[in-house]
Amino acid sequence: MWELADNTICVQTSKLPMRSQRAVVTFKDGTALKAEPRSLRVVKPDLKNEEILGKWGALTKGVIDDERRKKIENICLGLEDLEDVMELNDLLAGLAKNPIA
Numbered sequence: 557m558w559e560l561a562d563n564t565i566c567v568q569t570s571k572l573p574m575r576s577q578r579a580v581v582t583f584k585d586g587t588a589l590k591a592e593p594r595s596l597r598v599v600k601p602d603l604k605n606e607e608i609l610g611k612w613g614a615l616t617k618g619v620i621d622d623e624r625r626k627k628i629e630n631i632c633l634g635l636e637d638l639e640d641v642m643e644l645n646d647l648l649a650g651l652a653k654n655p656i657a
Contacts, residue, residue: 557656605633619655 582588603611609629616625624647631644638644 615655619652620650624650 577593579591580588628647631638
């Protein structure tokens with residue numbers, strides 16, 4: 557994995573439409589594989605809470621336990637009423653499994 561990261565070059569270009577990506581893998585023999593995945597949904601257009609929760613759940617599945625994930629969700633969905641930020645801080649500071657191990 558680290559060797560792949562060492563051989564990766566990221567380039568920002570204005571030639572592509574906003575929020576689009578292109579990946580090109582070039583092999584030693586000169587063969588190139590190209591892909592242009594559909595744009596990811598991030599900030600614009602706005603995501604609904606259900607979509608954010610789905611993305612959060614997918615990203616944290618197997619990384620933190622379901623009870624802790626749910627507590628973090630509930631606090632974040634009620635930030636306006638949060639009296640002590642240390643509760644969220646403690647939940648976020650807890651140990652997590654390595655998502656790529």
